[in-house]
Amino acid sequence: MPIRMLRERMGMTMCELANKMGVSVATVSRWETGEMIPVTARLGALADALHCTADELLCLW
DSSP: OOHHHHHHHTTOOHHHHHHHHTSOHHHHHHHHHTSSOOOHHHHHHHHHHHTSOHHHHHTTO
């Protein structure tokens, strides 16, 4: 499931996810469009925030 769908499923805005992850809204946007992949160090926190596994996130790219 794409990051945007996972985020929306959690009822989170891009701004809320960005704040939770300590990144800019532009970074979240790039993750959602596939323009950029989160650094490995952030995968665990991103998976927790989106209530999925890091493996599920990695399958998106």
